[in-house]
Amino acid sequence: MSPVTIDAHLVETVERHVNASIDDKALLQQVATECPLASLREISRAALYAATDVSREDVRVSARLYYFAMNVRKAV
Amino acid sequence: MSHPNFKSVGWLLIHAARLHRFYLSEQLTDQGLYAGQEQVLRFLATVEQMSVGELARILQVRDPTVSKSVTRLSALGLVERIARAGDRRSVMIKLTPKGQALAESIEKSWTKVEDDLMKDFDEKDRRRLHKLLRRASKNLSKALGGDKGKFDAPDDTLEELPTKAHGHD
Numbered sequence: 001m002s003p004v005t006i007d008a009h010l011v012e013t014v015e016r017h018v019n020a021s022i023d024d025k026a027l028l029q030q031v032a033t034e035c036p037l038a039s040l041r042e043i044s045r046a047a048l049y050a051a052t053d054v055s056r057e058d059v060r061v062s063a064r065l066y067y068f069a070m071n072v073r074k075a076v
Numbered sequence: 077m078s079h080p081n082f083k084s085v086g087w088l089l090i091h092a093a094r095l096h097r098f099y100l101s102e103q104l105t106d107q108g109l110y111a112g113q114e115q116v117l118r119f120l121a122t123v124e125q126m127s128v129g130e131l132a133r134i135l136q137v138r139d140p141t142v143s144k145s146v147t148r149l150s151a152l153g154l155v156e157r158i159a160r161a162g163d164r165r166s167v168m169i170k171l172t173p174k175g176q177a178l179a180e181s182i183e184k185s186w187t188k189v190e191d192d193l194m195k196d197f198d199e200k201d202r203r204r205l206h207k208l209l210r211r212a213s214k215n216l217s218k219a220l221g222g223d224k225g226k227f228d229a230p231d232d233t234l235e236e237l238p239t240k241a242h243g244h245d
Contacts, residue, residue, distance in 0.1 A: 006098075045102070048098060048101050048102060048105065049098050051101065051111070052094050052097040052098045052101060053094070054090075054093075054094070054097075066101070066105075066110055066111060067110070069101075069105060070105045070108075070110070073105055073106075
């Protein structure tokens with residue numbers, strides 16, 4: 001496992017901007033604007049962590065987060 | 077500052093389960109899989125072939141959910157649909173060699189997460205935790221009306237567990 005930690009602020013930022021229909025580019029841009037020091041790997045990790053929130057009612061958002069995390073990770 | 081529910085066993089269970097899911101998800105994304113797909117591959121690895129309906133029952137999801145997952149896995153070349161012997165209208169699912177290799181890799185990922193989960197636990201602790209979690213699951217199942225089919229923990233026994241599933245020597 002990489003030494004990259006889970007940044008609570010980054011997770012909160014991803015969760016605040018994500019919705020079921022937002023595309024990867026727009027989400028990444030919004031997160032990067034608010035968290036300019038975050039690396040792609042850290043953003044991917046935060047999105048994946050956010051995707052594991054079982055209390056989220058809209059499963060489409062969880063799926064969106066998972067796809068986003070995977071696509072960002074591919075770009076690393 | 078601790079979470080207000082920090083002393084609650086239920087909260088700790090939820091927290092541990094989320095970290096487990098997150099850790100496993102990281103392993104799966106590294107292998108190009110989405111959450112849930114690994115379950116289909118893991119079960120198919122234990123049998124020669126299986127119908128969508130059988131898979132759905134085992135995974136406790138609806139047939140169309142499994143069907144969609146199979147379609148995606150098929151597009152990745154990991155599973156294939158074949159006609160059941162003697163009944164060409166009935167379709168069975170089986171792993172391709174590529175899927176078989178990935179299933180073995182998933183098993184290693186699962187073992188790695190399990191090893192890290194149980195790090196520094198001795199065998200006695202591991203068996204005790206397993207037993208306690210099963211008891212806790214049964215308590216909740218009973219509180220929910222005791223619908224075994226939906227809520228009960230897997231009906232295995234501690235005796236069926238390998239005495240040392242994942243070594244820490």
